[in-house]
Amino acid sequence: xxxxxxxxxxxxxxxxxxxxxxxxxxxxxxxxxxxxxxxxxxxxxxxxxxxxxxxxxxxxxxxxxxxxxxxxxxxxxxxxxxxxxxxxxxxxxxxxxxxxxxxxxxxxxxxxxxxxxxxxxxxxxxxxxxxxxxxxxxxxxxxxxxxxxxxxxxxxxxxxxxxxxxxxxxxxxxxxxxxxxxxxxxxxxxxxxxxxxxxxxxxxxxxxxxxxxxxxxxxxxxxxxxxxxxxxxxxxxxxxxxxxxxxxxxxxxxxxxxxxxxxxxxxxxxxxxxxxxxxxxxxxxxxxxxxxxxxxxxxxxxxxxxxxxxxxxxxxxxxxxxxxxxxxxxxxxxxxxxxxxxxxxxxxxxxxxxxxxxxxxxxxxxxxxxxxxxxxxxxxxxxx
Ligand SMILES: Cc1ncc(COP(=O)(O)O)c(C=O)c1O
Numbered sequence: 001x002x003x004x005x006x007x008x009x010x011x012x013x014x015x016x017x018x019x020x021x022x023x024x025x026x027x028x029x030x031x032x033x034x035x036x037x038x039x040x041x042x043x044x045x046x047x048x049x050x051x052x053x054x055x056x057x058x059x060x061x062x063x064x065x066x067x068x069x070x071x072x073x074x075x076x077x078x079x080x081x082x083x084x085x086x087x088x089x090x091x092x093x094x095x096x097x098x099x100x101x102x103x104x105x106x107x108x109x110x111x112x113x114x115x116x117x118x119x120x121x122x123x124x125x126x127x128x129x130x131x132x133x134x135x136x137x138x139x140x141x142x143x144x145x146x147x148x149x150x151x152x153x154x155x156x157x158x159x160x161x162x163x164x165x166x167x168x169x170x171x172x173x174x175x176x177x178x179x180x181x182x183x184x185x186x187x188x189x190x191x192x193x194x195x196x197x198x199x200x201x202x203x204x205x206x207x208x209x210x211x212x213x214x215x216x217x218x219x220x221x222x223x224x225x226x227x228x229x230x231x232x233x234x235x236x237x238x239x240x241x242x243x244x245x246x247x248x249x250x251x252x253x254x255x256x257x258x259x260x261x262x263x264x265x266x267x268x269x270x271x272x273x274x275x276x277x278x279x280x281x282x283x284x285x286x287x288x289x290x291x292x293x294x295x296x297x298x299x300x301x302x303x304x305x306x307x308x309x310x311x312x313x314x315x316x317x318x319x320x321x322x323x324x325x326x327x328x329x330x331x332x333x334x335x336x337x338x339x340x341x342x343x344x345x346x347x348x349x350x351x352x353x354x355x356x357x358x359x360x361x362x363x364x365x366x367x368x369x370x371x372x373x374x375x376x377x378x379x380x381x382x383x384x
């Protein structure tokens with residue numbers, strides 16, 4: 001633990017508050033200042049020629065994540081965000097045939113739901129599996145719905161509200177058995193639980209940088225399994241998806257044979273600069289070490305929450321609980337605002353409560369302090 005805490009110096013905000021909101025926006029690494037300066041310097045000095053450095057960043061930045069999730073070279077690119085990536089991937093599918101079923105749960109991040117549900121107009125048969133308790137999603141319920149008519153299963157690895165870890169491997173296996181593919185949203189997973197795209201036999205994986213990877217906004221990432229790259233032709237595309245973007249030809253698009261076919265238009269490179277320091281730190285710290293530390297902290301938070309009689313909207317079983325502990329109680333939303341005012345930075349989500357998300361840079365004392373603060377606030381509210 002001591003070793004992990006030496007990283008605290010790299011995150012300026014940690015000296016100002018108890019920062020436990022890595023499920024939403026991880027702490028900014030100090031190195032981002034230099035990266036953004038490098039971006040501005042390049043633009044100022046090279047002008048348009050800077051694109052020679054910037055375009056390759058779409059893949060070189062993604063390779064930093066690839067090294068965290070065990071993705072082979074040439075299988076990942078950076079994009080803007082998960083919402084756009086869902087859109088790009090949806091545009092690869094045709095919902096007019098018999099195989100038109102899309103299966104996900106009611107605990108998905110709404111971006112997934114909005115995008116796929118909208119395709120009912122194009123023939124998609126969207127089936128939404130209901131969680132029995134709003135926290136867990138029993139794997140059997142998903143497996144039962146994935147059948148020979150299933151086209152795509154767009155699901156999160158870790159559910160954003162409860163931090164439940166889905167059995168992605170079992171779901172992917174079932175999808176493959178019936179001829180379907182899985183679009184795995186690993187936003188709440190990468191950087192806090194070990195993710196290995198090859199072990200999962202993942203088809204597509206999407207995610208972003210601003211949470212457990214401690215990156216800035218504008219750094220969505222896409223993984224496509226190598227053998228699938230040439231099989232899909234995204235209708236949502238752009239000149240960067242073309243095999244020869246600089247031919248500027250007006251014939252129907254000739255897709256790039258590489259993962260760049262999923263790219264679209266010009267990348268938001270300043271965002272990519274802001275993501276790199278976080279990736280490098282997470283890689284150096286190591287996700288195994290992060291997970292070990294996270295499990296210890298979340299277990300203690302759960303223990304303290306139960307002692308206080310709070311509702312814990314997060315799995316009790318540490319094996320299926322990722323980095324967040326969601327606690328609810330009467331007045332939790334107002335309490336969250338008060339916590340932030342008192343410099344305990346967390347967030348509140350309906351049906352979850354206050355989401356507390358320690359990362360490798362948080363201390364045991366901070367975990368105790370936030371639970372003490374909640375206890376104090378509730379005692380005061382009761383005495384009124
Ligand atoms: C699981 C999951 N997917 C996606 C997003 C965000 O999507 P986008 O990158 O489009 O903002 C979040 C943000 O909270 C999330 O938790």
